[in-house]
Amino acid sequence: MKTYDDLTPALQAILLHWTRGYTCWIKTEPLLREKADAVLRAKWSEVYGINLPAWKRQDRKAKGLPNAVGFAVPVVGMPEHRQLILMATEHALAAPEISPFSREKWITRCPEVSDYVMVHEPRERGDYAWSWRLQERVIGGLQKRLNLLITTIDAAGLKKETMQWIRFYALYGGVRRQLRRLLRSGAKLWMNRNKSSWPGPDPEALPAMVGFKGNGNGAYKEPSGLKIKQVVMADESAGSDAP
Numbered sequence: 001m002k003t004y005d006d007l008t009p010a011l012q013a014i015l016l017h018w019t020r021g022y023t024c025w026i027k028t029e030p031l032l033r034e035k036a037d038a039v040l041r042a043k044w045s046e047v048y049g050i051n052l053p054a055w056k057r058q059d060r061k062a063k064g065l066p067n068a069v070g071f072a073v074p075v076v077g078m079p080e081h082r083q084l085i086l087m088a089t090e091h092a093l094a095a096p097e098i099s100p101f102s103r104e105k106w107i108t109r110c111p112e113v114s115d116y117v118m119v120h121e122p123r124e125r126g127d128y129a130w131s132w133r134l135q136e137r138v139i140g141g142l143q144k145r146l147n148l149l150i151t152t153i154d155a156a157g158l159k160k161e162t163m164q165w166i167r168f169y170a171l172y173g174g175v176r177r178q179l180r181r182l183l184r185s186g187a188k189l190w191m192n193r194n195k196s197s198w199p200g201p202d203p204e205a206l207p208a209m210v211g212f213k214g215n216g217n218g219a220y221k222e223p224s225g226l227k228i229k230q231v232v233m234a235d236e237s238a239g240s241d242a243p
Contacts (some may be wrong), residue, residue, distance in 0.1 A: 001041050001050055001070035003082070007114060008170040010073040011132055014085065014111055015118060017069055019130055022087035024066075024106035027113070030081040040084050044070045047100045048086065066091035066101045076114050085113065119174050133174035139182065146186045155199040158190075162200040171207050180206055 004010035028040065044050045048068040052060075057067045068088040075081045088101060093108070095101035110118040116132040123129055134142075142165060149158040162183065169175050183203035190198050 001044060001072055001084075003072040005074060007074050007076065010071060011113060011116060011170055011172070014071060014087070014113060015130055015132065017087050018111065018118060021089050022067075022069060023090055024088040024092045024108055025111055026086050026104055026107060028084045030075040030078050030083050032080060033082050041070070041072070044068070044084075044086055048088070050086070061089070064091055066095055066099075068092070068101075073113060083113070085111070087111075116170070116175070121174060123173060124177075129173065131174035132170065132172040134169065134178055139178050142182060146182065147189075150186060150190050150193060153194055155196075159199045162186075166201060166206065171209050173209070176206050176208060180204070
């Protein structure tokens with residue numbers, strides 16, 4: 001089982017495995033780190049073979065048998081906890097009753113992890129890609145908060161909080177498109193209502209996640225003083241639009 005201390009690369013790994021055919025999944029409630037490691041890690045390794053070598057996985061795939069992978073991911077706001085996610089190939093759905101895979105209630109809709117949900121949606125250049133979006137309850141909460149800051153004419157608070165959103169959320173393509181639309185509408189409402197310039201970040205110059213680089217501290221550039229962990233900035237006018 002792969003353990004992550006940062007949610008951003010965990011989301012990247014889950015998305016990658018989904019696109020490689022691990023389209024059945026289950027997840028636990030947040031568990032204390034010690035309990036998560038001691039109990040389910042050992043069980044999933046023994047029962048589902050989440051640590052099998054690549055050649056053995058290929059052999060099982062050729063025989064029509066399911067494969068599985070496991071992830072231990074951090075829980076936002078609960079630093080002493082992890083959430084465990086088990087992903088399996090579609091053969092898990094047709095596993096015989098004797099197989100442990102048949103005992104799980106596999107979910108086949110797009111994965112939901114923390115504040116995020118995986119989606120397959122169009123990008124600005126017209127093609128489709130798998131990505132992550134903020135769940136509706138999250139983006140809805142941001143919308144309500146932004147509207148309050150606008151109606152109370154709190155320019156300093158608006159600037160501070162919107163900058164925090166950009167720092168805090170993993171800016172996959174889907175998330176970036178959501179925040180861009182949110183900030184565009186916010187800027188329009190602010191200028192129409194308050195007759196002054198928009199104090200928040202430029203919706204057209206949000207960071208773009210285009211890959212990961214193992215340089216120890218993560219790879220990033222700093223737009224307007226922001227430090228974005230583990231992302232590389234891209235110029236969308238040049239055609240880059242990450243998943």
